[in-house]
Amino acid sequence: QAQRNGGELVFPVPSEPPSYDGHREETFGLIHPIAPFYNTLLRVDPNDKGGTKPYPSIAESWKESDGGRTYTFKIRSGVKFHDGSDLTARDVKASYDKIIFPAPGVGSTRKGQYAVVEKIEAPDRSTVVFRLKQPSGSFIASLLSPYNFIYKADILAKDPNWYEKNIMGSGPFTFVEHVKGSHVVGKKNANYWDKGKPYLDGFRAIFIRSSAAQVAAVRGERAHIQFRGFTPADRDNLKSALGNKITVQESAWDCILLVAINHEQKPFDDKRVRRALTLALDRHQASESLSKIAIVKSVAGVQVPGTPFATPPGELNKLAGYWTDINKSRAEARRLLKEAGVPEGFQFTFKNRGIPMPYEPLGVWMIDQWRQVGLNVKQEVIEPAAYFGVIRKGDYQAAMDFQCGYIVEPDLDMYKFLSADRNPANYGRYKDPVLDALYDKQSGETNVEKRKQIIRQFEKRLLDEEAHYLMTLQWHRIIPHSSKVKGWTVTPSHYLNNTLDTVWLEQ
Amino acid sequence: MLHYIIKRLLLMIPTLFGVAVLIFLLLRVVPGDVVEARYMSQGSQFTSQDLMNIERKKLGLDQPLWKQFTSWMGGVLRLDFGLSMWTGSPITEEIKLRFALSLQLAVMATVVATLLAIPLGILAAVKQDTWIDYAVRVFSIAGLAMPSFWLGILMILVMLIVFKWLPPMVFTPFWVDPWENLAQLIWPALAVGYRYSAVATRMMRSAMLEVLREDYIRTARAKGLWLKLILTRHAMKNAMLPVLTVIGLEFAFLMGGLVVTEQVFNLNGLGMLFVEAISQRDYTLTQALVLIVAAVFIFVNFATDIAYAWLDPRIRYR
Amino acid sequence: MSDVLLEVRNLVKHFPVGGGMFGGPVATVRAVDDVSFTVRRGETVGLVGESGCGKTTTGRCILQLERPTSGQILFEGTDLITLPAEELRVLRRRIQVIFQDPFSSLNPRMTIGQILAEPLKVHRIIPEKTARAEKVQELLAQVGLLSQHADRYPHQLSGGQRQRVGIARALATEPSLIICDEPVSALDVSIQAQIINLLEELQSRLGLTYLFIAHDLSVVRHISDRVVVMYLGKIAEVADRTALYESPVHPYTRALLSAVPIPDPKLEASREHTVLRGEVPSPLNPPSGCVFHPRCPIAEPRCSAEIPLLREIHPEHRGACHLA
Amino acid sequence: MASLLEVRNLQTSFSTASGVVRAVDGVSWDVREGETVALVGESGCGKSVSALSVMRLVAEPAGRIEGGQILFKGRDLLLLSDEEMRHVRGREIAMIFQEPMTSLNPVLTIGRQLTEGLEIHMKMAREPAQARAIELLGMVGIPDPARRLGQYPHHFSGGMRQRMMIAMALACNPSLILADEPTTALDVTIQAQILELLKDLSRRLGVAMLIITHNLGVVARYADRVNVMYAGRIIEQASAGDLYGDPQHPYTLGLLRSVPRLDEPRRAHLAPIEGQPPDLTRLPPGCAFAPRCAFRVERCAEAVPPLRSLGSAEHLTACWEAERLVNRAAA
Amino acid sequence: MAVTKETLDRLATPKPERARWLQATLDFTRQRPLGAIGAAIILVMAVVGLSAEWLAPYDALQTDYGAMLAAPSGAHWLGTDAYGRDVFSRVIFGSRTALIVGLGASIIGATLGALIGVASAFFGGRIDLVVQRIMDVLISFPLIILALAVVAILGTGVQNVILAIAIPMIPRCARVVRSSALAVREMPYVDAARAAGFTDARIVLRHMLPNVTAPYLIMLTAFLGQAILLEASLSFLGLGVQEPVAAWGLMLRGAAVEFAETAPWMAIFPGLAISLAVFGFNLFGDSLRDALDPRLRTQ
Numbered sequence A: 001q002a003q004r005n006g007g008e009l010v011f012p013v014p015s016e017p018p019s020y021d022g023h024r025e026e027t028f029g030l031i032h033p034i035a036p037f038y039n040t041l042l043r044v045d046p047n048d049k050g051g052t053k054p055y056p057s058i059a060e061s062w063k064e065s066d067g068g069r070t071y072t073f074k075i076r077s078g079v080k081f082h083d084g085s086d087l088t089a090r091d092v093k094a095s096y097d098k099i100i101f102p103a104p105g106v107g108s109t110r111k112g113q114y115a116v117v118e119k120i121e122a123p124d125r126s127t128v129v130f131r132l133k134q135p136s137g138s139f140i141a142s143l144l145s146p147y148n149f150i151y152k153a154d155i156l157a158k159d160p161n162w163y164e165k166n167i168m169g170s171g172p173f174t175f176v177e178h179v180k181g182s183h184v185v186g187k188k189n190a191n192y193w194d195k196g197k198p199y200l201d202g203f204r205a206i207f208i209r210s211s212a213a214q215v216a217a218v219r220g221e222r223a224h225i226q227f228r229g230f231t232p233a234d235r236d237n238l239k240s241a242l243g244n245k246i247t248v249q250e251s252a253w254d255c256i257l258l259v260a261i262n263h264e265q266k267p268f269d270d271k272r273v274r275r276a277l278t279l280a281l282d283r284h285q286a287s288e289s290l291s292k293i294a295i296v297k298s299v300a301g302v303q304v305p306g307t308p309f310a311t312p313p314g315e316l317n318k319l320a321g322y323w324t325d326i327n328k329s330r331a332e333a334r335r336l337l338k339e340a341g342v343p344e345g346f347q348f349t350f351k352n353r354g355i356p357m358p359y360e361p362l363g364v365w366m367i368d369q370w371r372q373v374g375l376n377v378k379q380e381v382i383e384p385a386a387y388f389g390v391i392r393k394g395d396y397q398a399a400m401d402f403q404c405g406y407i408v409e410p411d412l413d414m415y416k417f418l419s420a421d422r423n424p425a426n427y428g429r430y431k432d433p434v435l436d437a438l439y440d441k442q443s444g445e446t447n448v449e450k451r452k453q454i455i456r457q458f459e460k461r462l463l464d465e466e467a468h469y470l471m472t473l474q475w476h477r478i479i480p481h482s483s484k485v486k487g488w489t490v491t492p493s494h495y496l497n498n499t500l501d502t503v504w505l506e507q
Numbered sequence B: 001m002l003h004y005i006i007k008r009l010l011l012m013i014p015t016l017f018g019v020a021v022l023i024f025l026l027l028r029v030v031p032g033d034v035v036e037a038r039y040m041s042q043g044s045q046f047t048s049q050d051l052m053n054i055e056r057k058k059l060g061l062d063q064p065l066w067k068q069f070t071s072w073m074g075g076v077l078r079l080d081f082g083l084s085m086w087t088g089s090p091i092t093e094e095i096k097l098r099f100a101l102s103l104q105l106a107v108m109a110t111v112v113a114t115l116l117a118i119p120l121g122i123l124a125a126v127k128q129d130t131w132i133d134y135a136v137r138v139f140s141i142a143g144l145a146m147p148s149f150w151l152g153i154l155m156i157l158v159m160l161i162v163f164k165w166l167p168p169m170v171f172t173p174f175w176v177d178p179w180e181n182l183a184q185l186i187w188p189a190l191a192v193g194y195r196y197s198a199v200a201t202r203m204m205r206s207a208m209l210e211v212l213r214e215d216y217i218r219t220a221r222a223k224g225l226w227l228k229l230i231l232t233r234h235a236m237k238n239a240m241l242p243v244l245t246v247i248g249l250e251f252a253f254l255m256g257g258l259v260v261t262e263q264v265f266n267l268n269g270l271g272m273l274f275v276e277a278i279s280q281r282d283y284t285l286t287q288a289l290v291l292i293v294a295a296v297f298i299f300v301n302f303a304t305d306i307a308y309a310w311l312d313p314r315i316r317y318r
Numbered sequence C: 001m002s003d004v005l006l007e008v009r010n011l012v013k014h015f016p017v018g019g020g021m022f023g024g025p026v027a028t029v030r031a032v033d034d035v036s037f038t039v040r041r042g043e044t045v046g047l048v049g050e051s052g053c054g055k056t057t058t059g060r061c062i063l064q065l066e067r068p069t070s071g072q073i074l075f076e077g078t079d080l081i082t083l084p085a086e087e088l089r090v091l092r093r094r095i096q097v098i099f100q101d102p103f104s105s106l107n108p109r110m111t112i113g114q115i116l117a118e119p120l121k122v123h124r125i126i127p128e129k130t131a132r133a134e135k136v137q138e139l140l141a142q143v144g145l146l147s148q149h150a151d152r153y154p155h156q157l158s159g160g161q162r163q164r165v166g167i168a169r170a171l172a173t174e175p176s177l178i179i180c181d182e183p184v185s186a187l188d189v190s191i192q193a194q195i196i197n198l199l200e201e202l203q204s205r206l207g208l209t210y211l212f213i214a215h216d217l218s219v220v221r222h223i224s225d226r227v228v229v230m231y232l233g234k235i236a237e238v239a240d241r242t243a244l245y246e247s248p249v250h251p252y253t254r255a256l257l258s259a260v261p262i263p264d265p266k267l268e269a270s271r272e273h274t275v276l277r278g279e280v281p282s283p284l285n286p287p288s289g290c291v292f293h294p295r296c297p298i299a300e301p302r303c304s305a306e307i308p309l310l311r312e313i314h315p316e317h318r319g320a321c322h323l324a
Numbered sequence D: 001m002a003s004l005l006e007v008r009n010l011q012t013s014f015s016t017a018s019g020v021v022r023a024v025d026g027v028s029w030d031v032r033e034g035e036t037v038a039l040v041g042e043s044g045c046g047k048s049v050s051a052l053s054v055m056r057l058v059a060e061p062a063g064r065i066e067g068g069q070i071l072f073k074g075r076d077l078l079l080l081s082d083e084e085m086r087h088v089r090g091r092e093i094a095m096i097f098q099e100p101m102t103s104l105n106p107v108l109t110i111g112r113q114l115t116e117g118l119e120i121h122m123k124m125a126r127e128p129a130q131a132r133a134i135e136l137l138g139m140v141g142i143p144d145p146a147r148r149l150g151q152y153p154h155h156f157s158g159g160m161r162q163r164m165m166i167a168m169a170l171a172c173n174p175s176l177i178l179a180d181e182p183t184t185a186l187d188v189t190i191q192a193q194i195l196e197l198l199k200d201l202s203r204r205l206g207v208a209m210l211i212i213t214h215n216l217g218v219v220a221r222y223a224d225r226v227n228v229m230y231a232g233r234i235i236e237q238a239s240a241g242d243l244y245g246d247p248q249h250p251y252t253l254g255l256l257r258s259v260p261r262l263d264e265p266r267r268a269h270l271a272p273i274e275g276q277p278p279d280l281t282r283l284p285p286g287c288a289f290a291p292r293c294a295f296r297v298e299r300c301a302e303a304v305p306p307l308r309s310l311g312s313a314e315h316l317t318a319c320w321e322a323e324r325l326v327n328r329a330a331a
Numbered sequence E: 001m002a003v004t005k006e007t008l009d010r011l012a013t014p015k016p017e018r019a020r021w022l023q024a025t026l027d028f029t030r031q032r033p034l035g036a037i038g039a040a041i042i043l044v045m046a047v048v049g050l051s052a053e054w055l056a057p058y059d060a061l062q063t064d065y066g067a068m069l070a071a072p073s074g075a076h077w078l079g080t081d082a083y084g085r086d087v088f089s090r091v092i093f094g095s096r097t098a099l100i101v102g103l104g105a106s107i108i109g110a111t112l113g114a115l116i117g118v119a120s121a122f123f124g125g126r127i128d129l130v131v132q133r134i135m136d137v138l139i140s141f142p143l144i145i146l147a148l149a150v151v152a153i154l155g156t157g158v159q160n161v162i163l164a165i166a167i168p169m170i171p172r173c174a175r176v177v178r179s180s181a182l183a184v185r186e187m188p189y190v191d192a193a194r195a196a197g198f199t200d201a202r203i204v205l206r207h208m209l210p211n212v213t214a215p216y217l218i219m220l221t222a223f224l225g226q227a228i229l230l231e232a233s234l235s236f237l238g239l240g241v242q243e244p245v246a247a248w249g250l251m252l253r254g255a256a257v258e259f260a261e262t263a264p265w266m267a268i269f270p271g272l273a274i275s276l277a278v279f280g281f282n283l284f285g286d287s288l289r290d291a292l293d294p295r296l297r298t299q
Ligand SMILES: Nc1ncnc2c1ncn2[C@@H]1O[C@H](COP(=O)(O)OP(=O)(O)OP(=O)(O)O)[C@@H](O)[C@H]1O
Pocket: C015, C016, C017, C029, C030, C031, C032, C049, C050, C051, C052, C053, C054, C055, C056, C057, C058, C215, C283
């Protein structure tokens, strides 16, 4: 089918970008309306449903040398910024320097992700070299980050914060307007380097907080798509209202709610108690029932199911809490609790974050599950903005935690579980050198099969033997969109694939 | 009279100052700040304490409280509300469109409420203790009793199923397309106006009942005036006074308090902005909003008092 | 009978009106303007005048319910104004009050018994409960009420009965002075006489002293030994009852007396009526000179310029008129 | 002289939470052309309700005129339609109320309140109505009347407001004015001014007047004839001279005796009427005054005494023992 | 002042006679049928709330994933919600939450407000001025912000929701009570108490406070309805009572909106319950106000 040129893509965005600076922000509210104005060095293949395949963007090609310690990128020529100037290696270097080596007193949100980078060089207009301190299996993946817009070096030199309030990129669309509290409009960049693209004349991102109104917008055919995701109920409603005018794309979502268990509080310092907590959960049943009302679905380990490093279901079901026989599982949970001296009807507080979807249904579900092994759990819901402050202080017994990535990559996904002294975002407050060692080992392992094995060991230790953290269900991304929208593929991350250069509208 | 106005205007200052102090302190007591809200709410693993400190410094949050307060107050005195901590852009810019929407909705709801309340209130009072009175009272109390979000949900459902109507996505200001604009706001205005008319109808009824028992109404009847004339000329003006107060108070409430209605009807008004600002711990924006809404409240109160004085010569005399 | 129980010296009470936090007072009501008189032990002094002339305010100043702007109030030689709060509280049992409105002067939430017992308890006059109940019965009997009235609430009594309760409450603390602020004005004509008789009887039995405030000149004549006539915050005339009613020296007193209609058509037909001109001026801005001059039938030019002093015109008969 | 207004056996009652109040219970009286008749009695005896019944302004639905006739110029007002009655009010019969403070509408100007009656009843245009209003204000002695038209009631003192009420009542040249305690709320000196004014106007314009009051002195000074009411009934009816000179009902007598009088030497003690006024919802079966009466005999508690004449047809009394009373007084 | 006078005799009279209250109830029913309907609704709600355990066919928390979103049927009279919980049982248990929050918030709000109002009126002068300014500040403070702040500082949970709702009520009640108390302060019986040499505390507590019962009660009933509504609104915004507690507002949120089309019973019944309860309180409060305010009496 031939791509059609023209048309304006209209999509609601559930939140508004705080600023325009991708290097600084950490929200899809920036990606959805702003990413189309920019390019990144590399990108994820827009047709890869797994959302992991590197794909050229500003960099035409790249090669690895020096035993994985040097990466050389060939920068595309003929790329122009919207102001007409050329985009060269200098701009790439300047952008990444801003991210990785910010001047003192200048903050960088993602500095920590690139700790392995030693320095960046731009020997000529079309070459950029990244030198690493040691080889890293995930380095290329980290360059796929949709946030790392390439900015203009001259502008950054003058004012490193200029991009917070201004937009000037090289992307397929140019910025038209942003009406606060209403919308952002972009129009086709006629001089886009990727000839023939974009197909759209423009796009209009409309900020709509209420999910009901987002659904209504799609239903009323006033918007084509919402890129974050709808609930199963919304999907069904849309489908039944609009029939085949609606196309549904679904994917496992690289986000998961976890339960952090405070190892510093009794009786949760006892791994039997923690195991009982995970054993009590009937994940398979929940996968079936909760997926009807919430944006969760697959039973998952530390990797998004269906991705290269994920544990196959048969293996996964051997872990505590993943057994298919829930009665056996619950009996074991009761036994463990009894053994640990936890009385029947033991009461504790579960802290949850005040966000309805999917925190609330999962909270309700878990409390109910725990009740069935004789635990009396009170839920305390904390206002979202205050939440992580509270949890980080360790002021809780068990609490909902959250992990979300822009790309499925074991290094990124498992970093969360490293000992508390290595990672402050480990709210469970445990130290487990064995686990840390496994992490490091898999990270340095370049053989895929071997790496998988190590990851399995890591998973078993984390979720079963020690039960440091509990996994709930993997999120499930559901994008019911107008059937007119073509050239867009769902990926496990709602941060990815939003440049819109490949998207076109059918008549 | 002038003296009275000046006095009332001056009395607004300590109240507004109190509001400013209260919101300022309240926000600092609430756990979490804008930096935490921004960097920790996405669950990022890589946010360093370092980064947060740099960001706090940028926003002046590292300053002692009194310094933050005085510099904020200094700006406010120059009518400069500063920059939003969340977006970094001027607060006036953030608020502009939403203020217009909230104001318009408040005005429309007030019109709806007044048009309902005055005739119904008079009718119920004149027909006191008949089925008409009961019907009016039940109608108005039902308005009070129905949570506006529920009413909104029901309204939208009915509209959706019966008329295939959906709430529009963006607010079209009146000056851009009046027709579209009215079509958009009329439903929330009805939903809110109905609830709001309930208070006003009851007030109108009881004020009217009271006035109808006044001696001067008996005098008017003894003069041989028609009932219509007695109601419109003698009773209504007197009964309007307390109703005016209620309408004023409600109007002020509508300016910042329609969070739920805005959510249901997908309106980007001040109410939602409020919730957003506070959940983002956008101190400056929240402070500005509170101050603006409080100022509207106080000003409307003041305006009703002036209108009161204008309607009631006894007060005007002061 | 000549020792002075209460002496009011140069009492002034101004009320600020308008203004407020920043504005300051806009105007002052000169409610009581330099008033002096004495009340002797055992006598009844009548205080008459038209509405708003400051009678009640004078009474309230004496009772210390209002802080006088200046002046002295000597009760048995002690100045009540400068008395420390606690001493004043103790002294208060000696000066009691009966109000005009018998209903609103009784707490609707308390039974008659409670109302009467409360001062006995607070002032520790009778600390013991049963004895107090007996005393309440005694008080009720004294004012002509029955013992079962003790359990009633004020609204269950008639106006006359309520006023009797008011009197009984005043008597409870065994006062020597009672300020009666229009105690019979709100009562029906047929009841007025009952209350007046009761007051008189109690006076003779208990040796009470009354300051009797009223606007009904006939009632005042009946009950008072001496009479003070007020006009617009000032004293117009003070005299013995007989002297005042038979030979008033102030034109205002004369007009007042002639304005009182007498229930006898024949007499009325033959009586000459001096009807005053004009309205009662506002105490917010009283006329210059003699405050009465705009309405006075015999006013002269100097009346509008000079303030007449209250001077002794006959022995024990003082008037504030240039022309008396 | 012909009767202008004749009230026959009027009965008005109110239904209240504590029972039916027979506020006016079979009352008959009349007002002849040009004369001043007084209605006296204690608070709550039904004076105001009588007057309001004539105007048909009794507060509905609680209050109801149960029976009787109100003949005004020969027409029974109780049989008129609402619209016809409206033409009587203000035009033929005007009323002045007790409370000058609350009986004027605080938010309308004096001029507005004065002219609206003229506009409605006399079909006057604005200009002539204004002129007439100025004339009326001048007539009742308000200085600078033209300027006063634009003012509001609160600019007026109590006495001036009552004058304004009188001006309003006189506006359409009514033939009868019902004045319900027109001076009770006023000071003695102002009361005298107002009553003189009323008397003077009624004499000059030949308007008949019903004065309602509880002040026996006022009655003595201004009334031609007097009706004394007690608990909803007329208990004595006479010319002013007869009533004061020769009271025939123990209540009238008691009333006259109980008030201290300036014209008489001071008595050591007043002679009060003992007891309390009756509760209108629980009236005794016989004479309502019986429980307080010194002349009470058995019959008093059994049957209501009718109004009857002891000789003079103009002097009626409702007492079984009137003869004994008269004789004793004579003795 | 006249308002309080007759009002109070009605309230003040503990009639010793038998079944006096029965008579009063009958009178009230006859004279104010709407008020009686309101009272009946409240009564039903109270009974239901108190005996929820016995009345409800299911435990309010019991989930049944096999019967998710089931339409009303013999087994579930009002259907089930997204977790398969019985809507009928949850509505019944919800009335308890509503009563606790409503009563708790309105009693705290009205009582504190009344105390502040009376004290402020009695002491007058500078104290009054300062207290009034503080009340002004609280009143002009957007209600939702106060609630948000309380919840954000203290966290959610029933007690905190009660507080969040009660605090904005305090200044409103204080104002109303103060204006009545100002009138009471001018009553001669208060003067009589002062003239008798009673202490300030005694005058405030014994003579003034009992005489502002009428406005207090009126505010209390008005607040009750408002509190229930506010609680529902807060829950709707996610700031009120939290899952899995059975509360009406909560039941209307999230899934109820999402499934409004396919499972409308989830939104309709709790919404009706709220409306009915608030309706009852308002009807009753209105009639109470009329009954307590002599100016509005029919007769
Ligand atoms: N608290 C107050 N504030 C302002 N003015 C007051 C106050 N109390 C009294 N006044 C004014 O003081 C003047 C005297 O009042 P006061 O009550 O003493 O008069 P009175 O002689 O008792 O009148 P009445 O016969 O009507 O009771 C009046 O003009 C009144 O308006």
